[in-house]
Amino acid sequence: MPTLEVQDVSLWYGEVIGLSGASFTLEPGVTGLLGPNGAGKSTLLKILTAQIRPSRGAVRILGTDPWGNPDLFRRVGYCPETDSIYPELSAPEFIASMLRLSGLVGVDASRKAEEALERVGLEPKLRKPMAAFSKGMRQRAKLAQALALAPEVLLLDEPLNGMDPIGRRETMDLVVELGREGHTVLVSSHILHEVEQMTPHILLLHQGRVLAHGEVHEIRDLIEDRARRVRLRCREPHRLAARLMELGAVSGMRFTDEPDVLVVETAHADVFFAKMTQLGYEGSLGIEEVQPLDDDLQSVFEYLVR
């Protein structure tokens, strides 16, 4: 059973579309919620966390509609995008206060707060008010409050914003680890390579619509109307180019500055790769490397969005 279901969800702000007919399901693991600014990522997360009601459609998290069912939030954690904190509180106080609102009392709340801070790499007994925190530290504190109850579902809105490279790396590792532990993590970002490092599973939003959902390479395979580029390294690139033309497996090719590299374009990837296997068995061309150039998220994103 999916942990998170979104069925035909739309939201209009007057005449402006915030989200349009979004439908998808998520299961445990990390999913990257991708899209340019204004794509509807934060709107979707706010609907999932019952801060906004959809104009149409239904949402279920762990089988329950989040709107009007606050008990669900014992099992759901949320890290908002805005750089908002209680500047007067220290990080342990902030998280313990949020845990008290979640039903924990006294020492339990303090202990869990310290554990959560430790997990995100913040000093658990840090007493200085968060007003004195760097943006990266605030992000970690925000993340800690989302993690503190060890929720089954985690909704993270741009959690890497404002972090330094080390912080980003550590947070990305943490997200991956959470996914491995069996949490359902939906993490939004508009920075593709960050998402790519956390998960191959993406949900791509653009102008309020779900453009794609699934593994990056699966999505790429489905994009049939765009030629795919493949980088080939071999001992005799010119002979290889001639053979490929003979076989009619490519629609274009070019030689690069590297003498043993050939980049080809093919509209029929499955046929092309079958021919390459055949050429590889022939052995005389010395094919050393076959590397698809646009199976990455950036390419998929560009194909779908532009």
Place this chain on the structure above:
Amino acid sequence: MRVLTPAWSGAKLRRHDVAAAMMLEWRLFWRRRRLRAPVVLAALPVLLAILVAMLKTIDFGWLDPVLPRGVDIVPLFFVGFVRVLLVVLPLLLGAGLVAREVETGTLSYLLVRPLSRGSLLLGKALGAWLICSILLGVSWIGAALLLLAADGFDSAGATLLQIPSYLLTLVVGAFAYGALFTLVGLISRRPGLIGIFLAFGWESAIPFLPGLIRNFTVRFHLAALAPDTGLPLVALGTLAVPSIPTALLWLSGGSCLALAASILVFAHRDYP
């Protein structure tokens, strides 16, 4: 398909949740940034009382005492207190209860907790009421003691006996105004402006009108709770007073109604 939820969903109240939200409001208030304006306001009557005490006691030599000793001005001071501070403090704390969280972006953290929006709002409102009552009480007792001290505690006996009535008036008034301004803060885009109109327009003029309409003011009922100090009622802002049970019934009923309406509004509002 529109997701429909019952009207009362999100308004369910649980004692522990209300207490937790109340504690949060309390904890946040006593941190420096939120403390300044209400504490400065609450300190003003004490400063004014110090000034009055000085005018009563200090012999300037070249000038007779401006305020003669032996004249008990505590009741008069209380009238000013009710007309200004008792309204302004709840306005400051009540109207911003949710607006402050929206403005700072921290409401998101509160809405994704396993407590109903009703419990959250009620807890915050009760926290604000507690803070308001303490500020008003401390300010009033401090000012009254200073004024009594300036007279050498000549009229202290009668005034001290009336202190419970004074405090009851302040605490009940803070609750009623707090509930009213919480609702105003939720339904209006300009709660400050409407609050000022209610506080210094409606509350100043309507209690003088005959008929039922004056029952829809807080001050008309507070006049019934305030100690009888021999001051004309007009000083308290009304020409007549209801009985104490009637006043308590109106004030508690009106306050509960305002809080219930606030909870319903808050429970069903989107916070994009």
